[in-house]
Amino acid sequence: MKYQFSRKMQNVKASAIREIFKALADKEIISFAGGNPAADAFPVDEIIKASEELLEDNPISVLQYGLTEGDPFFLKKAAAFINRKGGIIKEGDQIITTTGSQQIMDLASKVLCNEGDVVVVEEPSFLGSLNSFKENGCQLRGVPYKDGEIDLAALELALSSQPKPKFMYLIPNFQNPMGTTMSLDTRKKVLALAKQYEVLILEDDPYGELRFEGEDIPSLKQLDEDGLVLYGASFSKIMAPGMRVACAIANHELIEKMVVAKQGADVHTNLWAQKVIARLLDSMDMDAHLEKLRKIYKEKCELMLNEMEKHFSDQVTYTSPEGGMFIWVHLPSHVDTDAFVKEALKRKVAVVPGAAFLTDDSQECHAFRMNFSTPSREDIIKGVKILGDMTQTF
Amino acid sequence: MKYQFSRKMQNVKASAIREIFKALADKEIISFAGGNPAADAFPVDEIIKASEELLEDNPISVLQYGLTEGDPFFLKKAAAFINRKGGIIKEGDQIITTTGSQQIMDLASKVLCNEGDVVVVEEPSFLGSLNSFKENGCQLRGVPYKDGEIDLAALELALSSQPKPKFMYLIPNFQNPMGTTMSLDTRKKVLALAKQYEVLILEDDPYGELRFEGEDIPSLKQLDEDGLVLYGASFSKIMAPGMRVACAIANHELIEKMVVAKQGADVHTNLWAQKVIARLLDSMDMDAHLEKLRKIYKEKCELMLNEMEKHFSDQVTYTSPEGGMFIWVHLPSHVDTDAFVKEALKRKVAVVPGAAFLTDDSQECHAFRMNFSTPSREDIIKGVKILGDMTQTF
Structure with missing residues (x-):
């Protein structure tokens, strides 16, 4: 054959x-x-303890099929944690558990793009995401860096060129592979461009909690008032990547489509991992x-x-x-x-x-x-x- | 927006x-x-025991990133279990862990189909798979049942019609939703048609181990000598679905492409689940x-x-x-x-x-x-x- x-x-x-x-x-x-x-x-000891308690308390809830959008207790704890500084979750927003951040790229491409549609990306950008977009039939339109940040003139050109892009993919905090961080001023300008050209932003923020220098800068999601941002947060870097748990937050219209796509992709994310992380968020001193x-x-x-x-x-x-x-x-x-x-x-x-x-x-x-x-x-x-x-x- | x-x-x-x-x-x-x-x-008690031992023995191996194709020890144990009666794994075949069987449908559509390509399905068939094919841009071409089995004349028509289908999706054992089983004679005829029209078979076998009446019938994969079958086996029905672990087996050329697609879909399947199941396969009396x-x-x-x-x-x-x-x-x-x-x-x-x-x-x-x-x-x-x-x- x-x-x-x-x-x-x-x-x-x-x-x-x-x-x-x-x-x-x-x-x-x-x-x-x-x-x-x-x-x-x-947090090895905490994970072991949470896992043992969970499996002793209610093993069937870990082992039976779960909800596609995510385990309800995990979603509640994750939303509260991600939104603890306020402003990430807006009215009308919804949250979904994904099998690692990588699945956010997969589901976003699937619900937003037809074959051949354009996705705008920073250049350089995270290889895994670029491949995910390509594997969903998207064409990539790269925007170079200038003076350590995305080149705004080039971004505007990329957003205004035909065919119109379906979304732009950005990693504002400690970008992979650059290690650089987008300034507040640039974030505001990027959002204004997104609004002007009506192009969604997929904001990938797996490293946001790992700031060891300087002050936190509001995320694009926090700055957004127009439903322009699909925000991705991961537990791979702050808990453990082998668990494969992340969350996406956006307007419910978008998340509901992603739930339908996830149903066809893997039904739901491993329940043990969601429930262990929920227990850690509930009981650990996260600070x-x-x-x-x-x-x-x-x-x-x-x-x-x-x-x-x-x-x-x-x-x-x-x-x-x-x-x-x-x-x-x-x-x-x-x-x-x-x-x-x-x-x-x-x-x-x-x-x-x-x-x-x-x-x-x-x-x-x-x-x-x-x-x-x-x-x-x-x-x-x-x-x-x-x-x-x-x-x-x- | x-x-x-x-x-x-x-x-x-x-x-x-x-x-x-x-x-x-x-x-x-x-x-x-x-x-x-x-x-x-x-197997609740066995899962609890395996989980505790695993996390005590080597927690980092459970928590760190793993290989996209699957945990090596799990793949070894799973391959041996699935192939224990022989004939499933042919020379040149490879195995991949997937996040439940559902991901086999997703990855297969992704690596085989362009938008608009045709997938032949039994009618009726498993809703989750039909949706997965649709969500990957496939068009479905249904083949009705006749006397409790797929209608072979209609199948031949579906396989020979233009545009040529990319694959056919079949659940030969205890079909969902029909509950019926494809006879050996029909299996042989289906394989002959697949060979004649050069159309791959995606054989979904999540229930194969749950035969409680009659004699086992060789799977299409066992009967196939031409690399025509992509075989999916699930641990959801015989271990626990909340773990989200399944395997696909086919010629390495096909599986290697699925590994690339999986890298972009979710990087790898939850390691705890793979490693717990591997321990059960290694130590439990599976019979x-x-x-x-x-x-x-x-x-x-x-x-x-x-x-x-x-x-x-x-x-x-x-x-x-x-x-x-x-x-x-x-x-x-x-x-x-x-x-x-x-x-x-x-x-x-x-x-x-x-x-x-x-x-x-x-x-x-x-x-x-x-x-x-x-x-x-x-x-x-x-x-x-x-x-x-x-x-x-x-």
Whole structure:
């Protein structure tokens, strides 16, 4: 039998970074390539306790089919947590549990886009989301960065060009892969453009709770008064990603369609994970927990930046994140980034080449992404030295 | 903001059965409408024990990101279990964990179909799958039943008509909603047609382990020697549906594409659920467990059929399942099925009108589906009596 695959899957190439991730099986490799939360940041004891209590108290409620929109107690606790500073949940809004944030991208594309419809994305942006849009038949229209933020003139052009885009995908806090944060002023201008051109915003905020520097900036969702924003919050970074639990919040009209789409996608999200997280939100000192996480991430980020400062060539520039998990490194334009990344892998350090985060990964890109949340302190020191030495000779 | 939804979502109507499921909130209602496994069939103690051991032994492995194709130990145990009678897994085949069987429908449509492509389905067929295909932009081409099996002449016509279908969706064992089982002879003929017209088969087998009468019949996957079958097995019916774990098995070329699609859909399936099920498959006496389940289902099915025999009008006919969870009831053609179902709901008994399982639910259908796995013995006796009285007067 010769299989014939859909056009949309042909648009998703087996990416160069797969090779990198395969190489990570070599335990000697220091990986700055992943995006895993720090393992010591998981509330392990609390999860074990909540799980045991839950399964003793009412196992059938964990094991039987659940509601597509989510477990009611989880939805209540999650909504209260996400909205604890106010302004995220507006009148007429609704919340849905999703199987990780990734499913928000899948469901949003499904309910909003016909095959060939345009989605506007920051360039670079999170590879997983770009692939999700492509796999739902969307065409990507990239908007470049300028001075560390999305280029507003280019964004306006992208929003006003034909065919009209169905939505724009933004990660305002500690962007993946850039590590940068959108300023309040830019957020307001982006919202004004969204309103003017009537283009929905999918605001992906998986790292929002991981701010370890500076002051919180209101989310696009908080600033929005016109139902323009579909907001995604994840429990992967503040609880545990293996549980696969996130939430989307938007006007009920949009969420109700996503519920219908989710019914056809996976019926509902694993109940154990929803109910364990609900118990943690109900009983844990979340402020203390988040404070602990932020301290871990701050220390790792500062260590990595300090080591980079020590060892990297002056010709190399990089972002200085106020939160999240990533640093974006710009090499001088004479450096062949692919060759650099391959040589680094030979020397047992893995990073992700920047082109992987572009709408078309055959474009030239003189940057790579480094992750500071997963590696140990020792590996950060050792790995950055290796990369630093390379920047002096490449 | 005025939201504009995709064409494919407009094809999925808020269905009549939602109203029925809403009505089920009324605790006085006896529901024959659901499709929940019997709660006393869940291996509760074993799940609690496996979960506690797992979280004590290696919590980080449960909480950190996992592989998209599935947890390696789970895949190994699941493959061995599904293939324990031999012949399911062929040379060159691969296995993927999915977030319930429902995700198999979603991923298969995504990797195989462009918007507007045709999927051939039995008519009636499982509503959730039909919706999943529609939500991925597929057009459904229904093939009716004849003498309790799919009509082979109509199937051949459906496979040979233009546009050529991308795949056919079949539930050979204890079909939902019919409760009927495809004979060996028909299976062989279906495979021959698939080969002749080069149309893939998506074989959905969530109930295969729940045979309580008669002899096992080889699955289409076992009979296939040409890579024609994508086989789906679920742990929802034999472990617990709230865990959301199923597996698809097919040629690696197909599964690899599904892995790419799953990466964009939900990254991976909840690890706790995969690892708990792996431990059960590794340590439980699965034969004894399945024997227990089959006994529960057999007793409930026999009770329901006996009560129907006692109380239903002779003009009403119904299927006699050899396994699974459903009975399909044909009313005389003078009866208005919608009115019958509504009146039943007034009398506090819920069933699902047959039209819900058609490719177009505005078609006339003089049937309804009854579930025997969820209700208690008392409710079966009481509910069937109420329906029976109605069949005498309608």
